[in-house]
Amino acid sequence: MKITVTDKASKWFKDDMGLDDGSSLRFYGKVYGNTPVHDGFSLAMTPDGDTSDAYALTEKDGVNYYVTEADEWFFKGYDLEVDYDAKHDGPQYNYIQNNEL
Template sequence: MQISVTDRASQWFQDEMGLQHGMGVRFFGKVYGKTPVHDGFSIGMSRDDHPIDPIVDTEKDGIHYFVAELDEWFFKGFDLTIEYDPKTDGPIYEYQQNNELE
């Protein structure tokens, strides 16, 4: 699994969550909602400056964006790209299938 964060999305996280160098954002699966790849589940995020057993940890502008091993089930088989949507003034999550399931 890989996480990619666009420049504008990174700026949004810093502005909206007050993130500074060395801080982090954890992504996880949560009950209810829908994604293009999961029905009944949606993506959640929270500020987390101390990753425990990350399966992926991408640093962008000094901020860590990661998924913990506990949440591998939600992301297995996909790479995650996080972009910014000016219409909603928030992040957009795009899933790209990878070969992890094989």
Template sequence: MKIIITDAASKWFHDDMGVTAGNGVRFFGKTYGKTAVHSGFSIGLMRDDEPHKPIATTEKDGVNYYVNDRDEWFFKGYDLTVDFDAENDGPKYEYLPNQE
């Protein structure tokens, strides 16, 4: 699994979440909601500077973005691109099939 953070998304994380170099953001699956690839589940995110058994990580502008092993079920078979959605003033997610 790959995580891709666009420049616009990185700016949103810095400006709206207040992350700075050395901080971390964890993506996870949560019940309720809907994504393009899951019904009944949605993606969550939280500031978390201490990854626990990450299965995917990427660094952008000094911030570490990752998914832990306990959320592998949600992302299995997909790469995640995080971009900024100006209409909703927040992140938007694209799930791209991979060869896992």
């Protein structure tokens, strides 16, 4: 799994969530909601500094974005692209199918 964060999304996370250099943001699956790849589950995020059990990790503008081993099931077979949605003034998540089994 690969995580990609666009420049505009990075700016939003830093400005609106107050993330700064050395911060970490964890993405995970939660019950309720829907995504293009899961019914009954949605994507959530939380500031979290412990990346020791990262399944996927990327650094963008000094911030670590990651998914833990416990949430591998939610992202299995997909890369996550995090973009900025100006209409909703927030992140937009795109799931890109990969060859991971």
